Structures are given as C-alpha cells and as structure tokens.
Amino acid sequence: MARFSGKVVLITGGARGQGAAEARLLVAEGARVVLGDLLEEQGRALAEELGPAARFLRQDVTQEADWAAAVAMAEAMGGLHGMVNNAGIYVPKRLMETDAxxxxxxxxxxxxxxxxxxxxxxxxxxxxxGGSIVNISSTAGLRGSPGAIAYSGTKWALRGMTKAAALDLAPRGIRVNSVHPGPIETEMVQVWSNAQRVERLARIPMGRIGQAEEVARAVLFLLSDDSSYMTGAELAVDGGATL
Incomplete structure (x- = not known):
C-alpha cells in the first residue's frame, strides 16, 4: 500500500518548483493534495495534470481568510494530515541596499x-x-548567506519557530520539522548572475546544484510515519554546503 493512501496534504507555493515536485511525489504515493499559490495559471495546470487527487486554490499566505479556505478545502477532501510551508520569496540585497x-x-x-x-x-x-508540518527554511537559516539579509533573517526565524511549535504541538499529536535546502535548480535562483552561480557552486562539496525532487523526497520522509519519532529536527538538503 502507498505510504500516503487516504491522507491529505496542503502545500503552499505548490504551483511550481519545489512545491510542484512535492505534490507529484505525494500523489504518486497515494496522497490527495491541496495546492495553494498566487500563480493561478500554473497551479490550475498542475492540478489538472495530477488529476482528481489534486485541487488548486488561489492562496495568499499572509491572509488568514485564505488559510481558512485552504484548510476547508483539505477537510472536504478527507481531513488534513500534513502541511508543507513552502511558499516564500527571495529578493537578494545586501544590508545597505535593503529598505524597510x-x-x-x-x-x-x-x-x-x-x-x-x-x-x-x-x-x-x-x-x-494528528499530523506533520514541514517548514521549508534554507541553508541561509543555518549560516549567513551573502547579499540576502532579509531572506536570511526570515529563514533563521523559521528555524526557531519550528522548534517552538514542535514543543507546543507534540502533546497534540502533531510533529513539526524543518528542511534546509541549499541552492536548488528552480525559478528562485534565476536571479543569480553567472558569476554568482559559479561562486555558490564553489561552496558545495558535491559540486552541483540540487534538484527539486531531492528536496521533495526529504519532505516526504518528514511527512510520513517513517519519521514518527522526529520533531523539531533540522534536515539539510544541500550537497554538504553547511559542513
């Protein structure tokens, strides 16, 4: 039997990149998924590709009403067993270039x-x-990241929030863990110049940028019962960049 048979997982930022890779793997494992994103055209296309196991809704993660709608959609599909906080922005600027x-x-x-x-x-x-929450942080939440003070600050915060939530929610049967991807070949890193890409690659012992599917497999592990005794953990998927 598939590991996620009968389970429903909500994925934010699910229209493309890592979120889309997570959705594809989850559906292949028997899950039903709710895809939340502001990218309506891409999100609806992915839901159509995945078939009846997937539904899309336009979701702004900063709005409580949109969260309520996403949760209601998940419950209508059979409950809510997992959630991936995948939505995020990355606009790299140095300290003195970043405005409020x-x-x-x-x-x-x-x-x-x-x-x-x-x-x-x-x-x-x-x-x-009960259930499992996976928060997508970054290696920028484990060490400093050049020229990205706002992004780094939020990813460090997400790391701490994960641990605090893990303590709060363990008695409720809910696990909370974080994943810390290094550079991953998605739309997010297209802001880099060729020189920046070469510099980042030089910091990765494995010598390559990761793929969205590699992050998705780590997320699936933390969502599944295979990680049943893990909460508050930090899982780096970074080719050794934080060693």
Whole structure:
C-alpha cells in the first residue's frame, strides 16, 4: 500500500518548483493534495495534470481568510494530515541596499505566512488524529548567506519557530520539522548572475546544484510515519554546503 493512501496534504507555493515536485511525489504515493499559490495559471495546470487527487486554490499566505479556505478545502477532501510551508520569496540585497519595505515583504511572506499556516492547520489535524508540518527554511537559516539579509533573517526565524511549535504541538499529536535546502535548480535562483552561480557552486562539496525532487523526497520522509519519532529536527538538503 502507498505510504500516503487516504491522507491529505496542503502545500503552499505548490504551483511550481519545489512545491510542484512535492505534490507529484505525494500523489504518486497515494496522497490527495491541496495546492495553494498566487500563480493561478500554473497551479490550475498542475492540478489538472495530477488529476482528481489534486485541487488548486488561489492562496495568499499572509491572509488568514485564505488559510481558512485552504484548510476547508483539505477537510472536504478527507481531513488534513500534513502541511508543507513552502511558499516564500527571495529578493537578494545586501544590508545597505535593503529598505524597510523589502525587509517587511520578506517577513510577511516567509515568516508571518508560516506562523499563520501552523496556527490554521492545528484544529483540522487534531480532528484527523494528528499530523506533520514541514517548514521549508534554507541553508541561509543555518549560516549567513551573502547579499540576502532579509531572506536570511526570515529563514533563521523559521528555524526557531519550528522548534517552538514542535514543543507546543507534540502533546497534540502533531510533529513539526524543518528542511534546509541549499541552492536548488528552480525559478528562485534565476536571479543569480553567472558569476554568482559559479561562486555558490564553489561552496558545495558535491559540486552541483540540487534538484527539486531531492528536496521533495526529504519532505516526504518528514511527512510520513517513517519519521514518527522526529520533531523539531533540522534536515539539510544541500550537497554538504553547511559542513
């Protein structure tokens, strides 16, 4: 039997990149998925590709009403057993190039969105008998990242929020863990120049950029019962970049 048969998982930022890779693997393992994203055309196309096991809704993770709608959609599909806080933005700027508006934009999407999501899914997960939350941080949340102070700040915050939530939610039967990808071949890293790409590759012992499917497999592990005794953990998927 597939590991996720009968389970429903909500994925934010699910229209493309890592979120889409996670959705494809989950459906292949028997799950039903709710894809939340602002990218409506891509999100609907992915849901159509995945068939009746997937549904898409337009979701702004900074809005509580959108979280309520996403949770309601999941429960209508059979409950809520897992959630991936995957939505995020990355607009790299150095300290002296970052204004308050850009810093706050990162905080709202990357940090507040995660907070609202964890809060929103708890009652539904309890009704489903427990669940697993996976927060997508970054290697920028494990060490400094050049020229990306706002992004780095939110990813460090997400790391701490994961541990605090893990303590709060363990008695409720809900596990909370974080995944810390290094450079992954998605639309997010297309902002790099060729020189920046070469510099980042030089910091990776395995000598290559990762693939979205490699992150997705780590996320599936943390969502599944294979990680049943793990909560508050940090899982780096980075080719050794943080060694």
């Amino acid at each position: 508006a850009l810093f706050e934009r990162h905080m709202r999407v990357n940090q507040l969105g995660c907070f609202l999501g964890m809060q929103a899914v708890v009652p539904a997960m309890e009704r489903s008998g």
